[in-house]
Amino acid sequence: MRVILNPKHEAHAPPGEIENGLLIPCYECPARLTVIRTALETAGGHTFEEPPVCSEDAIATIHDPAYITYLRETAAEIRRARGSTPKVQFPTVFPYGPNPRAGGNRALRGRFCFDTYTPILGATFAAALGGASASLHAAELVAAGTARQVYVLTRPPGHHAERDRCGGYCYFNHAALVAERLSKLGRVAILDIDVHHGNGAQHLFYERGDVLTVSVHGDPAGLYPFFSGYADETGTGAGLGANVNLLLQPGTGVKEYRPALFAALDAVRTFAPAFLVLPFGADTHEADPIGGFKLPTPFFREMGAAVRELGLPTVTTQEGGYNLDVIGPCIAEFLKGFE
Ligand SMILES: [Zn+2]
Secondary structure (H helix, E strand, C coil), X not given: CEEEECCCCCCCCCCCEEECCEEECCCCCCHHHHHXXXXXXXXXXXXXXXXXXXXXXXXXXXXXXXXXXXXXXXXXXXXXXXXXXXXXXXXXXXXXXXXXXXXXXXXXXXXXXXXXXXXXXXXXXXXHHHHHHHHHHHHHHHHCCCCCEEEEECXXXXXXXXXXXXXXXXXXXXXXXXXXXXXXXXXXXEEECCCCCCHHHHHHCCCCCCEEEXXXXXXXXXXXXXXXXXXXXXXXXXXXXXXXXXXXXXXXXXXXXXXXXXXXXXXXXXXXXXXXXXXXXXXXXXXXXXXXXXXXXXXXXXXXXXXXXXXXXXXXXXXXXXXXXXXXXXXXXXXXXXX
16 A cells, blocks of 8 residues: 655644643654554555645635634744743634634633634644645645555644634634545545544535535544534535444444444445545554443554455545554554455
8 A cells, every 4th residue: 555654743742731620641643643654564565655735725725714824823922932932832712702803812722612622832833734735736646547545644633623713622624625626536435433422524615515524433522522522413405414423432433333234335425426535544443542442453544445445546544543553453443354
């Protein structure tokens, strides 16, 4: 498999994330990428390459230019900070009232972010740009027919990022960037198999009939991102019927997951896309610290083989997965089944 790396991820290493008012160690850390790369090198059969840097205009195909500017300028401001000024910015107040106005930095932090898990550091913009660059390079390879399957090995992840908000450790939405690019050539299906709902792609393509969004995830009544991902969210306007959410309960094992995956694959087949984008999360694994599902490592090969049956040119983007001992084997097994 051709693997496109984010060369700028490492310096984005938040000092923690805020959970229930407390700063706790980050689940989303640089070692995630390292252990996955090591597992793929051990498995063999993969080539690794770095992408050219993409333009901000290319990211603005799905993200608000004001949001892109905010991330760039905030990271630059943090790098310039001296003395006791914190080297990280967390939002503390979010928009409220009928006509919220965001005039200064403290308001913008809440304007452009929807949770307390996704801080901005001096290196955050470069890391996010690196992930977008890797994703768009993968899209170009598939668009040109140079490669039929490409895996984007990147962090921070992307699938929770919305048009003008970061959240869920995500800043730019890699899967959506790829889907938007490939949609110029034909219909695209996004199949999100992270344990968390792919809210970013759902909302970005909710009114479009040329991009199908399917997500298999834990019931948002009890799992992040809480506010979306329900079964009755089916799209609107031209996009009516082009959004499918398949919910599973905490403790989901192979017996429950397999039929949901098959239903998702059926939805993709019915849509008859020219391309597939696959946001992949290993946080469905039984040993993941935050997912709550019970999938064993060998099942990931079966998942890969099931997706391969679609026979579509595919870009897979690395999303979640937070147990450093298992995420490498999970993606290695998945790609083994997929190739
Ligand atoms: Zn996740």
